[in-house]
Amino acid sequence: MGEPIAKYDVFQAISDPTRRKMLRLLADAEMPITAISGHFPMSRTAVSKHLRILSEAGLVKERRVGRENRFRLSAEPLRELQEWYSYFERFWDNKLAALQRYVESED
Amino acid sequence: MGEPIAKYDVFQAISDPTRRKMLRLLADAEMPITAISGHFPMSRTAVSKHLRILSEAGLVKERRVGRENRFRLSAEPLRELQEWYSYFERFWDNKLAALQRYVESED
DNA sequence: TTGATATGAAACCATTTGGTTGTATATAAT
DNA sequence: ATTATATACAACCAAATGGTTTCATATCAA
Known part of the structure; x- marks a missing residue:
């Protein structure tokens, strides 16, 4: 069949200020979760959840490197x-x- | 003091598909709540709440005319x-x- | 004046959201 | 082999979100 219905669309994804900051952060560098987490006053788990939402909206791409999960912006x-x-x-x-x-x- | 802190910002306001449709609807005509309500499959009260949110974000302006409350787009x-x-x-x-x-x- | 219309406001409800902590697992380093 | 690191996953929680119904009030029309 076609595309799986994405739970989060772009509008929802960027409605949260934390996620908007994340997109800016990931615009210039690919970063693993722990590094990203250092920029936000919340637990790594919370950061991870935000990244999941951005990912579902197609706004970030992830790549596994060893034990790290590196994220980068996907602006399209x-x-x-x-x-x-x-x-x-x-x-x-x-x-x-x-x-x-x-x-x-x-x- | 300065501006009262708005509860809803633009990003949040447009994150909901119903509200995005409302903005389109109000782009070309000033309409009272009941008329707007006719375009959406929900109660008038629900429509009214959405309009309140759009209003707080500055995306619509309201004007009282008799017993009606007419809304129009404020795109800025x-x-x-x-x-x-x-x-x-x-x-x-x-x-x-x-x-x-x-x-x-x-x- | 009496009734219909347009809206506001309050109370309530289920689901989603944005966060937490705790535990498990895979990989890297000593 | 042991320890430290990076992440995932599950369970939980309070508050926000998007909706409802009911009742009150202001205005317009007959």
């Missing part, structure tokens, strides 16, 4: 976010954004 | 979403978006 699903809000851009008269979409949509 | 807070998202645009090599930000940031 964020495009859905852009698609959604682009509908509203006309309300702040963003001419250049409109132009950009127009130019890039001709394929 | 979505800029925050755009700002956040723009950080990640470099990951899909979006030259035009970069150009756009560059041009629009010179004020």
Whole structure:
């Protein structure tokens, strides 16, 4: 059959400030859970759960290296976010954004 | 003092699919709660609660007209979403978006 | 004035969310 | 072989979320 229905979509995944910070953190470096955990005032388990949610939304990829589980950003699903809000851009008269979409949509 | 701390931010407000649909609905017309309610398979009270959340996030404005409470979109807070998202645009090599930000940031 | 309409507000409920601690297991280092 | 490290997994918990129903109140229409 098709794709398994993902429990978490992008909108839900980024609704939590901790997870938004995680995405920023993982944008520039691949990191194992313990290292990531050092950046947040919560247990490693809690961090792990957030990463699981981000993973289900496709926003991070994991790779097993020895006993470590290294995570890195996978930004592509964020495009859905852009698609959604682009509908509203006309309300702040963003001419250049409109132009950009127009130019890039001709394929 | 400054602004009262808003309970709901934009990210949380749009994390719910019902609320995202509401914003679309209110983009083109100002509507009272009962009319809005007709578009969703839930009680008027539930709709009202969603509108309250959108209101706290600044995404809708309400105006009392007689016994009606009319809502309309207030898209401006979505800029925050755009700002956040723009950080990640470099990951899909979006030259035009970069150009756009560059041009629009010179004020 | 009497009734219908539009909304607000309170109480309640099940599920989800974001966190915890404790235990188990695989891998790496001494 | 033993110990330390990195993670997973299960159980638990309080608070938030998304919904309901019931009742009160303000306004409009006949």
